[in-house]
Amino acid sequence: MVLYLTYYSTKWLSTRTNSAMKSRYINIVDxxxxxxxxxxxxxxxxxxxxLLSITEKDITIIKELKDFQPIPDTKPENNPEFSNMLNKFLKR
Known part of the structure; x- marks a missing residue:
């Protein structure tokens, strides 16, 4: 029961912080x-x-990348869902 409540409260908090940190105009590609x-x-x-340089004290634009084309992510995610792992563990 404690694990269940911890999982869902953590998931709820992460969605709230992620939506607060998203920007419509700025995206970190890599x-x-x-x-x-x-x-x-x-x-x-x-x-x-x-291209940005980010340190503890400042952020500097090194160069504008005029011909940059992002490469689509082709490898599949290998991160299993926590709920699937929990269910597998509870079945044992």
Whole structure:
């Protein structure tokens, strides 16, 4: 019962925070970690793509990517649903 309540309360909280953090005009297409609190990111802002440097103290536009075409994600998600895993565990 505790696991059930924890799962659904966490799911409810995550949907509320995700919807609050979404933007209509800015989307982070991809990012890579370079070190502790240091990232490179590709951001789509008003249908233009930018390479960003993100650190603890600032965010800098390195370059506008004029010919950038995002590659569609072709590999399938390999993350099983928590509810399926819980049901499998409870059946044992």
């Amino acid at each position: 990012k890579i970690i370079l070190g502790q609190n240091k990232f490179l990111a590709i951001a789509e802002i008003c249908s233009k793509y930018y």
